[in-house]
Amino acid sequence: MKIAVIFGSHRIGGKNAEIETAMRQYANVFDFDFIHMADNKVESCTSCHCCAKTGRCVLPQTKDDTFQEIFDKMVTADAVFIISPVYASIPSRLTALFERMTSVLFDPGVMNTDHNPLLNKKTAIFSYCSSGICDDAPIKLIFDKFVMKNYRFDRTTYPYLNHEQNPKARYDNNITAYVIDTLLSLQP
Numbered sequence: 001m002k003i004a005v006i007f008g009s010h011r012i013g014g015k016n017a018e019i020e021t022a023m024r025q026y027a028n029v030f031d032f033d034f035i036h037m038a039d040n041k042v043e044s045c046t047s048c049h050c051c052a053k054t055g056r057c058v059l060p061q062t063k064d065d066t067f068q069e070i071f072d073k074m075v076t077a078d079a080v081f082i083i084s085p086v087y088a089s090i091p092s093r094l095t096a097l098f099e100r101m102t103s104v105l106f107d108p109g110v111m112n113t114d115h116n117p118l119l120n121k122k123t124a125i126f127s128y129c130s131s132g133i134c135d136d137a138p139i140k141l142i143f144d145k146f147v148m149k150n151y152r153f154d155r156t157t158y159p160y161l162n163h164e165q166n167p168k169a170r171y172d173n174n175i176t177a178y179v180i181d182t183l184l185s186l187q188p
């Protein structure tokens with residue numbers, strides 16, 4: 001099973017490295033594609049609407065803009081894990097990724113339809129900060145827009161792989177344990 005793992009952190013090392021190391025212990029079971037936003041820049045959407053015709057963003061793929069590469073990896077993966085630290089709200093590069101995703105899915109008219117390439121994708125979303133596991137609802141609420149056919153603004157309703165009501169208590173506030181437990185739920 002191919003899993004695209006997106007780390008929202010803007011730094012290499014730290015907690016995201018600890019989580020990645022723990023996940024790599026299962027590299028014989030899963031085919032991981034680790035994507036670090038620290039290594040990836042994503043420009044903001046200019047609302048040119050060109051993607052309405054092609055389904056792809058026309059901003060050139062460069063080392064300063066890896067949107068299409070990341071999005072293609074998400075589309076072709078069997079599962080997507082988004083693991084993000086709290087940066088006041090959501091890290092800006094992850095926010096830019098979501099902004100661009102909105103356009104390439106909405107403008108061509110595939111959002112909220114069966115043609116959405118992310119629809120029914122196995123997806124897990126985690127949020128953490130220096131004090132441990134954080135509420136993942138804000139990121140899930142945004143991501144619902146990309147995967148729900150009946151998107152709503154007030155609460156998240158997509159069946160995410162991780163849906164623990166009180167993960168702080170269950171995993172002793174250990175984000176790595178929460179990620180690994182969710183990963184193992186995909187074990188064949």
Ligand SMILES: Cc1cc2nc3c(=O)[nH]c(=O)nc-3n(C[C@H](O)[C@H](O)[C@H](O)COP(=O)(O)O)c2cc1C
Nearest residue numbers: 009011013014015016085086087088089128129130
């Ligand atoms: C720009 C920035 C903003 C942050 N804002 C918050 C915050 O509002 N609340 C919080 O609890 N932690 C905040 N943090 C702390 C990070 O969430 C925390 O250090 C996290 O473990 C970093 O993950 P990493 O080690 O994988 O980079 C912030 C960190 C940075 C760099």
